[in-house]
Amino acid sequence: MPNEQREEELTEILKRARYHPPSGWQERALELMARARPARRGSNLQALAVAAGAIIALLALGLFPYSPGFSLGTFGRALAAQQAVAEGALAERPVGHNKREASPADVSARQSATKDILGLGPYRQRARSFAQTHYPGDAAMLMAAGLLVEDADTGRRLLREAAETGRKPAAWAAYAGRLMETAAQYDRIGISGADPEDAEAMAEMERRVRNSGLPAKLSQHEVAPVLQAFRDWEAAEPKNAMPLALEVYYLYGLHRDAEALATWQRAASLPRVTDYNQERAQAVARLLSAMGMREREAASAATFSSDLLLYVYLRSCARIATYEGRLAQMNHNPEEAIRLWNATMGFGRRMQDSADAVIGFLVGVAVESIGAGPTWKWGADRSSGIPRGPLGGFRYFYGPQHGFYVSQVGELADSRVRDSLIRARVRASLLQNLVSERMDAGLVKPGLLLGLSGLTIGLLAALLVVFAAISIRFRRQADEATELRVGAQLTILVFAFIPVCAGIAAYWPLWDLQRGPALLRALLGGYLFTFLAMLLLPLLAARFSRLPSARLAAAWRGNLRRILPLAVASLAIAALALGIAGKNMERKWAREWYAPGYSEMKSLISLAGPAWTNPKIPADAWRAEYPPR
């Protein structure tokens, strides 16, 4: 039978076998057709926007480890704010720096701003009722609530209750700090630490004191509650120099100068200076995490919002003692001058030895340096041409009273003063690096690892959506259109993962708080490029892998159907690994940080090892000249 005839016969059979619609089909169809309304269609641009939005939303899962209060850049902003506060506490005006120092009022305002940045508002509102309901009788939680609440009166009441019922010295410290926030302030030339013989500096200070708007003298009535709080604290722990030292500031404001200076010397003779910074931060962090904040975030929030006001007052006390020592020297009382300066230096060293938080150590360095100011002055060396070094381009020079000091104590004692100052500076520099490392390990890296895990899940989800879409519409066509070997599939996978790996590798060593947002943007870029590579490399491969009869688009979809499951599986494993690593890192850090008796300083000193015990003293750390060139 000829071909044409056979074809006709086949056509005939197929046509005869055709099914015909049952009666009434047209009416039924027309009825439904009459009800049909034109489908709403978005423009291509809208579709593109929706697709882009979906992908970004999926990738935004990377932000999951950050709660709303800790949006991107919060760490950076909070740290910057805290650094500004710390600078206020540490400032000791190196030679050649005329920047106005922060007053206690400035520091108090900045601290409040830090708490706002950290998004603690809702927690601060709930703190009191939460602590009283869930932890009745727990002095530490009561203290934390007192530190957190916004209302000053409530805060003071809670802290006093915690101090009295729990017999907690840390609560006394917190209570005194809270009272000092609102206590009356004053301004006297002595607080500035200016040299009484420097007419220009004195004129400038007098003008500043006049214009400050603060009274030159406090009344007993204004400061009685603060002084009482210091005495209560002192009674609770007589060997702690902190309450006595802080008392000096107010006694000087009352113009009870002799009493103030005697108290300062008494404080300097006590064995320790404990500020309970760490204990207070731990209590606040525990309360925040009990209220639902993540442990890591609670710890950082508590650290960043810790009370730095005490340190500002200590710095002022050191200035008062140094200034009064200088006056004693001018009044031909060299013994008193040396006593006051040595007491200040000793107090600073004691602070360094007993500090449990880095800020305490650094303020100790500042206090020691202020006390040593007449004989050794800390300043930038512009003549050496070495802008940076172990001490950041700064070094010690002879102070204006170096000759007098040496004549009173001898060269050996003076050189010991200098060596102690330099050692403290080297240790401070070492600490700053270690703090950054530790902060990375505890606060930044776990968050970013969890963020990467979230981003990976986002990418996985986006690829899964693509895979599902292809599978639903084109499964059969796609599978029959291409032959892509396993080796080729793995090669594509490796190449597609290069952008994201490169993004992580390039930024890994640069991880720190300040770079957070930039880093995340870069990583998002890496993930987006990987997503695109995951779609486009199979298209490239489709040119070679497609079957002769298949269209390129079908082969592309076929390749995607082969590669995407592998990619999704790899990403799932990676997301899991990153998530577990981040969680473990976070857990380990939190376990250590929240442990009772944890001391930030001890932890850092153990990290520093021999470099702390025997710090490397730079050869050019001091210069025998005054004034510095």
Add this chain to the structure above:
Amino acid sequence: MKDSPLASAQVTPTQANGGHSAIEDLLRGLRQSDRLAHAELCARFGAALFGYAAARLGGDEERAEEVMVRTLVDAIRNIGLYNPARSSLAAWLYGIARRHIQTQRRQQSRRKTVPPSARVSLESMGEIADIDDLENGVAARLEARRKVARIATLLSDLEMEVLLLRYADGLSVKEVAGIVGRSEKAVDSLLHRAKQRAQKGVTESAE
């Protein structure tokens, strides 16, 4: 097929594609939601789409009608998306029908019901207008379906589909290629293989 005011308009898809101006008129009417255009679309393509759907759904006329109606409804809802430069109207409609058929087949595979081929359609007997032809007509149709069923066992699903589209529905190779998402060359080769195997089936059935 029972008498219907539109029955006389029943045509094959190739005929239904009609002249250029006729299609343009039809499209204009559909875009304006003109009832007459709906009726014309229904008349031109309804039965052909039903036949295609029923053949692909193993003779399940209920589902085939559902596919046909949904295809027509989708077509008038989405007529704005139809681009005459890319495909013929018939190919576009068959493309829509094909997606509905795939959905129905997936649903069908999940259901446990009596196979459609085991059901007897009394209505299909009523389609024979002349009572004298009833016996011969039904017998011929049953015989044809038996042969098609035999052919279907020898061909792959895709081969059977292109065979039906090309010879039962009279679509061009280009249109078939557009509907099944293959190149014309691929469809040609599929058809060639399908015809060879179908001939074998027909011969075996005759023996």
